[in-house]
Amino acid sequence: MKYINNLLLKFLHKIPPELSHNITIKLLKNGLNPQNFIKNYKNLNVSLGNINFKHPIGLAAGFDKNAEAFHKIDKLGLSHIEIGTVTPKYQAGNDKPRVFRLHQDKAIINRLGFPSKGLSYVKKRLERHKSNIPLGINIGCNKETTDYIGDYLKLTKNLGHYANWLTINISSPNTPGLRNLQTSNMLSKLLQTIDNERKIIENMKGSSLQIWLKIAPDLNDQELKKLIDTSIQNNIDALCISNTTIKRPNDLISNSKLENGGLSGKPLFSQSTIMLAKAYLYSQNNIKFIGIGGIDSGETAYLKILAGATILQIYTGLVYNGPAMINKINNELSVKTGSEKLSKIIGSKAYEIINGNYLND
Numbered sequence: 001m002k003y004i005n006n007l008l009l010k011f012l013h014k015i016p017p018e019l020s021h022n023i024t025i026k027l028l029k030n031g032l033n034p035q036n037f038i039k040n041y042k043n044l045n046v047s048l049g050n051i052n053f054k055h056p057i058g059l060a061a062g063f064d065k066n067a068e069a070f071h072k073i074d075k076l077g078l079s080h081i082e083i084g085t086v087t088p089k090y091q092a093g094n095d096k097p098r099v100f101r102l103h104q105d106k107a108i109i110n111r112l113g114f115p116s117k118g119l120s121y122v123k124k125r126l127e128r129h130k131s132n133i134p135l136g137i138n139i140g141c142n143k144e145t146t147d148y149i150g151d152y153l154k155l156t157k158n159l160g161h162y163a164n165w166l167t168i169n170i171s172s173p174n175t176p177g178l179r180n181l182q183t184s185n186m187l188s189k190l191l192q193t194i195d196n197e198r199k200i201i202e203n204m205k206g207s208s209l210q211i212w213l214k215i216a217p218d219l220n221d222q223e224l225k226k227l228i229d230t231s232i233q234n235n236i237d238a239l240c241i242s243n244t245t246i247k248r249p250n251d252l253i254s255n256s257k258l259e260n261g262g263l264s265g266k267p268l269f270s271q272s273t274i275m276l277a278k279a280y281l282y283s284q285n286n287i288k289f290i291g292i293g294g295i296d297s298g299e300t301a302y303l304k305i306l307a308g309a310t311i312l313q314i315y316t317g318l319v320y321n322g323p324a325m326i327n328k329i330n331n332e333l334s335v336k337t338g339s340e341k342l343s344k345i346i347g348s349k350a351y352e353i354i355n356g357n358y359l360n361d
């Protein structure tokens with residue numbers, strides 16, 4: 001089985017990235033994926049508010065944008081999944097090619113620009129299928145919108161009933177103007193509007209709906225602090241740190257390194273982990289964190305938790321290493337955590353990480 005999985009991974013790396021992704025989604029949708037049952041690691045059980053996760057590792061947004069395979073994802077051994085980004089209306093996204101593998105750097109640059117089959121398509125999929133693991137829905141506005149808040153409100157009203165959490169995505173670098181929402185005066189109004197709607201949905205469905213906010217790793221310290229204050233004031237449950245970066249580290253070597261778009265994977269690890277540690281210390285336990293960016297081993301997962309993450313999400317590491325990586329990370333993480341509970345070590349080395357003592361670039 002391992003041999004077949006390695007062959008499949010090799011084949012998927014030989015063909016263009018988007019085609020490879022579409023084939024992977026089809027395989028998953030039809031149950032033709034390798035199975036990695038979730039082992040029960042007692043020391044890795046973790047909860048965030050009222051949501052319990054068997055272990056911290058979940059699938060980041062962007063992989064199952066249109067809710068095609070979310071109901072089969074647990075078979076890969078992941079503890080949760082975030083579908084989307086979903087936009088209100090169908091949109092095609094940017095011209096192809098728009099995803100580039102940086103093999104030698106174990107990274108990806110994408111400038112997809114929120115291709116989405118739109119709200120009504122995704123809603124139908126969610127009516128038809130249920131997730132076996134906690135489910136988040138990542139929401140974003142249409143490129144041509146003139147009413148940002150209206151777009152996010154519409155998505156919240158329509159999709160909130162199906163999710164354990166909604167993630168407000170204002171950090172894609174590929175929708176012009178979107179990232180400016182992070183630092184604009186409009187942010188408070190946006191978060192307040194979504195928080196009000198969340199309460200209505202919670203009353204209707206009789207269970208809680210968390211609101212998470214996904215941010216860019218390119219904010220400066222002052223912008224980050226202001227955003228954290230605004231998020232706490234508006235009852236945001238968690239910040240997802242981070243989305244892709246528009247920066248290009250000097251040591252990238254792959255041919256596609258200068259393509260426009262957001263960079264993910266290994267080269268994003270330090271930048272996103274240092275930002276996570278800063279956010280953790282600044283927030284003084286008033287908000288939780290989802291650690292995302294460059295996780296591909298037990299060590300990188302462990303460092304994200306020491307920096308302040310309660311749970312973790314992966315994307316690019318999975319593209320390069322395949323689903324076998326998930327159980328491998330958990331095995332290593334369980335050994336590292338030892339007799340401690342995971343929840344006891346969250347943020348315990350945030351200070352050291354900021355001071356450069358823990359991360360080897």
Ligand SMILES: Cc1cc2nc3c(=O)[nH]c(=O)nc-3n(C[C@H](O)[C@H](O)[C@H](O)COP(=O)(O)O)c2cc1C
Pocket residue numbers: 060061062063065084085099108110112114138169214242243244264265266268292293294295313314315316317
């Ligand atoms: C091809 C691709 C598409 C993505 N699409 C989305 C998206 O639609 N919404 C989103 O919030 N993040 C999206 N992301 C960002 C990932 O969710 C994640 O934040 C980022 O890739 C860093 O994690 P990683 O280094 O493990 O990949 C995408 C990433 C990639 C590589």
